[in-house]
Amino acid sequence: MSTNAAIARESRHEPQRTRGGDDTIAPAVRLLDSLLAEATRSAASDLHFEPDRAGLRIRMRVDGHLRDLAAPPASLVPALLTRVRLLARVDLAERRLPQDGRFTFAGPGGERVDVRAAFLPVARGEKIALRLLHHGGAAPALDDIGMAPRERRRLDAALARSNGLIVVAGPTGSGKSTTLYAAIATLRGPARSVVSVEDPVELDVEGVSQVPIDDDVGRSFSAVLRALLRQDPDVLMVGEIRDGESARIACRAALTGHLVLTSVHASDTREALLRLPEMGVADYLIDATLSLVIAQRLVRRLCKHCSGAAAWTGRVDAQRLFERAGLAFPETIAVASGCCRCNDSGYRGRIGLFEMAAGEDDAPLPFGPGSLGAAGLAHVLSGETTLEEVLARCPQPGDEPASHSGDDGEAKL
Numbered sequence: 001m002s003t004n005a006a007i008a009r010e011s012r013h014e015p016q017r018t019r020g021g022d023d024t025i026a027p028a029v030r031l032l033d034s035l036l037a038e039a040t041r042s043a044a045s046d047l048h049f050e051p052d053r054a055g056l057r058i059r060m061r062v063d064g065h066l067r068d069l070a071a072p073p074a075s076l077v078p079a080l081l082t083r084v085r086l087l088a089r090v091d092l093a094e095r096r097l098p099q100d101g102r103f104t105f106a107g108p109g110g111e112r113v114d115v116r117a118a119f120l121p122v123a124r125g126e127k128i129a130l131r132l133l134h135h136g137g138a139a140p141a142l143d144d145i146g147m148a149p150r151e152r153r154r155l156d157a158a159l160a161r162s163n164g165l166i167v168v169a170g171p172t173g174s175g176k177s178t179t180l181y182a183a184i185a186t187l188r189g190p191a192r193s194v195v196s197v198e199d200p201v202e203l204d205v206e207g208v209s210q211v212p213i214d215d216d217v218g219r220s221f222s223a224v225l226r227a228l229l230r231q232d233p234d235v236l237m238v239g240e241i242r243d244g245e246s247a248r249i250a251c252r253a254a255l256t257g258h259l260v261l262t263s264v265h266a267s268d269t270r271e272a273l274l275r276l277p278e279m280g281v282a283d284y285l286i287d288a289t290l291s292l293v294i295a296q297r298l299v300r301r302l303c304k305h306c307s308g309a310a311a312w313t314g315r316v317d318a319q320r321l322f323e324r325a326g327l328a329f330p331e332t333i334a335v336a337s338g339c340c341r342c343n344d345s346g347y348r349g350r351i352g353l354f355e356m357a358a359g360e361d362d363a364p365l366p367f368g369p370g371s372l373g374a375a376g377l378a379h380v381l382s383g384e385t386t387l388e389e390v391l392a393r394c395p396q397p398g399d400e401p402a403s404h405s406g407d408d409g410e411a412k413l
């Protein structure tokens, strides 16, 4: 298998570094290979190793939810963890401080998978989280991310302009990068120069010059942004705006004839609209550049083979939410069950929910018409997801963000 081949190639350079000459090394190498292969096949975003009473708990995150994998024999655990440390090239002797590392392997289909490894000492030993960045497929198509026709037309109109700022908002794991990649994939072409600064580059997009951040060598967001603007680009993608300087550079670029696409960590369009002034971007600059704010979420899609329907008995006043969204409250609501095809979770795959605004005046209220919640309820009515999923992911009435003039400093960056 290619995974084995890739890892075996690397380990030839460092066999003597594993402590002791014991016979757990080869099985541990094979075990890690098979874990990485399984995570890749399942399109898992993360793989977790966590010491517990029995030895080691291994879980992977698929569709945003953690799932247990078989626990390894306790005798293999030390060699397995050492194997991860070796691959990630972290200090083997350092067990008291958090460490970060990275490595690359070839997935079952030969695709490159980049791994960011984070090591954290915990009371029972060490917790390791591996973030898997799959470079396999092409950039997703805008047609495939689940945007309704009306929203799609708004996005197309913003993308057709030669300048302006498009901001995608959502928490971690809400699909922001997928939307950004799908959007810039439609913009590349012979007549346009498309560049991006990302942390990290999650997907190779043909025809786009992508620059990864590397703070260790001083390649920060703002430094790369300034350098990119000297490259005469037409379209600039800034993976995520996290600091005021990057925010101001991006807005100024949008003002001076560039189409700028970026993301911010914010709950919905209203909160995203508060983020930019909070980061020190002047209101006039925002008014002059902002063409569209998109907020998004991913909710799990019900498994077709086992979903059912039942009257809502949850504690939340669902009828009020449906009414708020301008939708009729149904007598029965789709419910998750579980079967062998969905790993007993009741769900398979995910659905994108979107809300859009051009400014504060048209930003939807939580569960109001056009909101993330309303988009979710529409998918509940069509039996594609559950109300539990929508409630867990979407801002609800009463969750409105605190104003940016608030003095308790609760910035949710």
Ligand SMILES: [Zn+2]
Pocket (backbone or CB within 6 Å): 303, 304, 305, 306, 307, 337, 338, 339, 340, 341, 342, 343, 344, 346, 347
């Ligand atoms: Zn099922």
